[in-house]
Amino acid sequence: xxxxxxxxxxxxxxxxxxxxxxxxxxxxxxxxxxxxxxxxxxxxxxxxxxxxxxxxxxxxxxxxxxxxxxxxxxxxxxxxxxxxxxxxxxxxxxxxxxxxxxxxxxxxxxxxxxxxxxxxxxxxxxxxxxxxxxxxxxxxxxxxxxxxxxxxxxxxxxxxxxxxxxxxxxxxxxxxxxxxxxxxxxxxxxxxxxxxxxxxxxxxxxxxxxxxxxxxxxxxxxxxxxxxxxxxxx
Numbered sequence: 001x002x003x004x005x006x007x008x009x010x011x012x013x014x015x016x017x018x019x020x021x022x023x024x025x026x027x028x029x030x031x032x033x034x035x036x037x038x039x040x041x042x043x044x045x046x047x048x049x050x051x052x053x054x055x056x057x058x059x060x061x062x063x064x065x066x067x068x069x070x071x072x073x074x075x076x077x078x079x080x081x082x083x084x085x086x087x088x089x090x091x092x093x094x095x096x097x098x099x100x101x102x103x104x105x106x107x108x109x110x111x112x113x114x115x116x117x118x119x120x121x122x123x124x125x126x127x128x129x130x131x132x133x134x135x136x137x138x139x140x141x142x143x144x145x146x147x148x149x150x151x152x153x154x155x156x157x158x159x160x161x162x163x164x165x166x167x168x169x170x171x172x173x174x175x176x177x178x179x180x181x182x183x184x185x186x187x188x189x190x191x192x193x194x195x196x197x198x199x200x201x202x203x204x205x206x207x208x209x210x211x212x213x214x215x216x217x218x219x220x221x222x223x224x225x226x227x228x229x230x231x232x233x234x
Contacts (some may be wrong), residue, residue, distance in 0.1 A: 006072055013061050024061060025054055031073060032057055035080045042088055048181065049084055056083030103141045106131055124201070139201035139211065183233040191226035198223055 012020035025032075032053040040046050060076035068075060110130040114122035124135045131138070184195055190212070197208040198219075205219045212219070 007066065010061060010064065010072060014064075021058065021061065025057065028057060028073075028076070031076070032080055035077060036084065038081070039084050039088060044088065052084045052087050053080045056080035059083070103133070103137070107133070107138055107141055124203075135203070135207060139197055139203055139207075180230070183230050186233075187226055187229060191222055191229060194219060194222045195226050195230075 009020050009024055013024050032050060036046060036049045036053050039049055056079040057076055060072070060079035063079070064072050064075050107127060110127050111122055114126055114130055118126075122130075124138055127133075127138055128135045133141075184192055187195065193212060194208060197203045197211055198205070203211070205216045205223070209216045209219045
């Protein structure tokens with residue numbers, strides 16, 4: 001987008017026009033991803049980094065003033081990078097054993113092969129058939145190595161964590177998504193694992209029960225308690 005085209009849209013976004021914010025984000029996605037790619041490979045999912053970049057971009061939208069005498073993109077770049085760097089500086093990564101890492105690598109290779117062959121994202125059961133691993137083992141390996149899917153992924157009941165917790169405008173959605181990650185990390189270990197298995201890996205309660213060596217009824221209780229904890233956090 002050229003500078004003359006940017007200014008009216010930028011002004012509208014600064015005045016609270018969500019459609020203008022969405023368009024600004026959409027048309028600057030390449031810029032945001034170009035910065036995100038600098039920070040990939042540090043144990044944080046690239047989609048999480050992109051969400052952080054979007055948050056930094058929206059902060060740049062809010063804070064930009066044409067009297068700065070610089071182009072908006074020049075002003076936005078350090079805001080985007082700063083938001084990502086701040087998260088990487090403050091966020092601790094979980095260390096996992098070599099065996100789990102090797103299993104996760106096997107799963108990634110199988111996922112890539114199946115995606116190429118099928119022309120779509122493979123299901124957990126298809127990956128299990130390809131690798132010979134149990135669905136539950138795949139879920140645990142991917143969670144342990146930080147490759148869980150988007151917070152918007154649906155579980156069997158058609159629910160998402162975002163549906164359960166609610167969202168506001170676009171910037172609130174991004175902030176809430178990142179805050180939700182932190183809230184999940186703060187849960188007790190058992191509650192955190194149930195949330196990850198159910199809402200990130202789409203396991204049924206029965207499958208999650210087999211992973212954790214408990215009954216389906218216990219999983220149901222822990223899940224309800226964990227969701228209430230997240231609701232109270234927000």
